[in-house]
Amino acid sequence: MRCIYRVWHLPVFLLIVSLIHEAQAQKPPQPPHFIKKMDKEVELQFGPINRFVLECIAHAEPLPLYTWFKNEIKLENNTAGISLISNLEHSQLEFSSPAPEHEGFYHCEAENGLGKAKSTVVHVTSQISKPAKGTSAPVFIRAPESELPSVGNTAKFECIAEGKPDPQIVWTKNGEVLPGETGNRLVLHNIGPGDVANYACNASNIAGYEYKDVYLNILTLPATITEGPRDQVVSKGSNVTIKCKTEGFPLPTISWFLNDEPIQGSDRVKINNISGDLSIVNATVEDAGKYMCEAKNHGTMSKVGSLVVKSKTEIISGPSDLYVEVFSSVTMNCTVVSDLSEELTVIWKKNNVDLGQSIYGENQRISQDEKYSLVIKNITLADEGTYTCVAFTDSTASNPATDSGLLIVSGIPPVLAPLPPIPHQLEGGDINLECEVTQGYQSPQISWFKNGLPITSENNVKINHGTLSIKKSVPMNSGEYSCKAVNDWGTDIKGTKIWIRKRTQILSQPVYVEYSAGNGVMLDCNVEVDASLRNSLNINWFKGEEMLRVSTVSLVPLENSVMYDVEEEEETRFMMHQNNSLQILNLQEEDLGFYKCQASTELEQVLRSEPSQIYLAANFPYWIIILILVCLIAVMILIICVWRVRKRNRGKGYYGVKDVEKNGGKHNKSDIYYNTDDVDSIMNEQDNNPNTSTPKFTPKTIRHLSNTEKSVGSVSSLIENEDERLARGMDEDGSFRERYSD
Known part of the structure; x- marks a missing residue:
């Protein structure tokens, strides 16, 4: 029974071992880092009784090899x-009998094919040091963590420590210092296989250090x-390349x-070995078959393609029916396989007419490339037709390979630029809408519509070369406008809305109200x-240039009656009604002035x-x-x-009564004419009016007469009688027209 038991356990044991090895084999590779x-x-105390052990344990795939160092040796x-x-799992240094010569600095290193990790440095000493007063060893606030990015991405390590004095940061890769990397962050861009390694941050000052290693x-x-491989048909004797492009990490084997x-x-x-491609030189019929590419790392993938080697002339990819627009370019394929030991000839026909040798020029609009394809650039409507590729060798000239395709050329349907949105407009302004054609061949016909109905140039609406103009717009011009472009290849319509609003008017006429204290006033x-625009209407009242704070009065229906509801923030004498009228209550002198509504x-x-x-x-x-x-009377008196002064200064006139003036200024023989001019003799004084016998006296004449003796003739009596007569005439008729004085 015991023997049977052992035999039964043997395959189980082998199965378990096999599973363990298989699981290990499936583990992804990883650089070492200490766990x-x-x-x-470590305090060094002498003697076997004080034995101690230093142990290193690292995680890696494949498992690492350990090496110990004392003072870097x-x-x-x-x-x-x-x-x-040491074994594959860990490594130990056992101090079985500590002695003074064991004092020093110890560390271990773990290494595999992907990197090398360096452990913390252990100071084995008989005297444990203490930090100086006022100092403290660094402590990690944020320690670096292992990173696992995908190929081509960025890896970031962060290391922040505090201590007194501030610690210095040093970064290492596989135990070697990275020059210039002394900051809190280590950034690696475009990660590749060469960046896979062990990375460590060391923060140190005079009081000590802090250290942590991680892996990337x-x-x-x-x-x-x-x-992967694709199906190919090639000519006998040609060179063939079959592709197999792969991705993955670790890099797959092909x-x-x-x-x-x-x-x-x-x-x-x-x-x-780098690209994974398979190349065949001078292919033969024996090279034909199914080719499979297999890529493998911890996963496996494969793809299959067939290869056909032709020795007879054959068009394996000819022209197909194409529908293209003018001005574009097109390539019509003609892939030919044949026996390359014979010269191959490929020509093109359009509507069964040879295109001729002109198509072989490099600068021609229609040309043939090195793969026998026909290339047509800047296509026109005239290029439409049936194109045929003809291929033959010397042995197949009587029975050439042919393949045809129909080329249909269309114009370009019109495309219009969007019409801009038109904001609401006030009447009287001008509006211009341009119907811009961004593409189209042949040129499209442009027409305009309003609310779905055609528009013609009339009244204030004009159409000129596709541009719609509205002069001095009115509300009747409001509506939905659309521009339509049409040619043989299509139609395009773009539209917009135009809304013309009537201008606001204040119809109320100004009023002039006499102030009456305590009364009320209503201004419309x-x-x-x-x-x-009614919803956006805003009314404000101004006194002079200062806006008034008014309360709003609204009508609130209450069953069968109506009451006023006054909305106000504070009591005021100014109230504005729903019809925008301003009511001023309890007039005061401060209310005097000019009022305007805005x-x-x-x-x-x-x-x-x-x-x-x-x-x-x-x-x-x-x-x-x-x-x-008073002023008028004073002016009249002055005049x-x-x-009178001017009249008197003239020195000539008649003595007469008022009836002379009433008769139109005429005088008779009884009037006395006077003159203030003095002449030498009365004999020399001449009558200016020979037609009258009115007596003429001048001052000199009168003086002469007064000096004459009264007894001489009747001169004195004449003068005396004359004085009396003058006095009587003034009493009877009033004042003389002129006064005389010497």
Whole structure:
């Protein structure tokens, strides 16, 4: 029974071992890093009773090899008093009998093919040091963490420590210092296999240090074939390349198979280890078959393609029916396989007519490339037709390979630029809408529509070369406008809306109200506004240039009655009704002045009414009338005085009574003519009016007569009688026309 039991356990044991090895084999590779931390200082006490152990444990794939160092010198297994115990899992230094010569600095290193990790440095000493007063060893606030980015990405390590004095940061890679990396962050861009390693941050000052190592690995990706073999038909004797482009990490290995048999490289068949491509030189019929590319890392992927080798002339990819627009370019394929030992000829026909040798020029609009394809640039409507590729060799000239395709060329349907949105407009302005054709061949016909109906040039609407113009717009011009472009290849329509609003008007006329203390006043503000602008209408009242704070009065229906609801923030004597009228209660002298209402809408900023006035009445100024009368009388008196002085200064006239003036200024023979001019003799005084016998006396004549003796003739009596007669005439008829004096 015991023997049977052992035999039964043997395959189980082998299965378990196999599973363990398989699991280990499936682990992704990883650089080493330490998972157990050693003390920075260990007190050295002598004697076997004080034995101690330093242990290093690192994680890595594949498993690492360990090496110990004392004072940066590699320790050998035969070091006195120290036993080195290492395996694939960990490594130990056992101090079985500590002695003074064991004092020093110890560290271990773990290394595999992906990197090397360096442990904390342990100071084995008989005297434990203490930090100086006022100092403290660094402590990590944020320690670096292992990173696992994908290929091509960025890795970031962060290391922040505090201490007194401030610690200095040093970064290492695989135990070697990275020059210039002394900041809190280590950034690695465009990660590749060369960046996979062990990284460590060391923060130190005079009081001590803090150390942590981590690893950077690349995220493993299973093998993927991004471009594999494709089906190909080639000519006999041609060179063939079969693609196998892969991705993955670790980098996949590539294997090739022909008809499920591994392909071995030769002088004619070669495998590129970098790109993975398979190349065949001078292909033969025997090279035909199914080719498989297999990519493998911790995952596997494969793709298959067939290869056909032709020795007979054959068009394997000819022209197909194409529908293209003018001005574009097109390539019509004609891929031909044949026996390359014979000369191959390929020509093109259009509508069964040879295109001729002109198509072979490099600068021609229609040309043939090195793969026999026909290239047509800047296509026109005339290029439409049936194109035929004809291929033959010397042995197949009587039975050439042919393939045809129909080329249909269309114009370009019109495309219009969007019409800009038109904001609401006030009447009277001009509007221009351009119907811009961004593409189209042949040129499209442009037409305009309003609310779906065609528009013609009339009244204030004009259409000129596709541009719609509205002059001095009115509300009747409002509507949905659309521009339509049409040619043989299509139609395009773009539209916009135009809304013309009537201008706001204040219809109320100014009023002039006499001030009466304590009474109320109502000032109207009747505003005519477009219905669409009514919601944006805003009315304000001004006294002079100062806006009034008014309360709003609204009508609130209550069953069968109506009451006023006054909305106000504080008590005020100014109230504005729903019809925008301003009511002023309890008039006071401070209310005297000019009042205007101001209307504004979303389209009109300021519109003010003519000013109304509340004025203070005054008593009629009668004293002004009296003053005016006094001034008029004074002026009249002044005029009369001036007139008399001027008359008197003339020195000529008649003595007569008032009836002379009443008879139109005529005088008779009884009037006395006088003259103030003095002449030498009375005999020399001449009558200016020979037709009258009116007596003429001058001062000199009168003096002469007065000096004459009265007894001489009747001269004296004449004078005396004359004086009496003059006195009587003045008593009877009033004053003389002129007064005489010497």
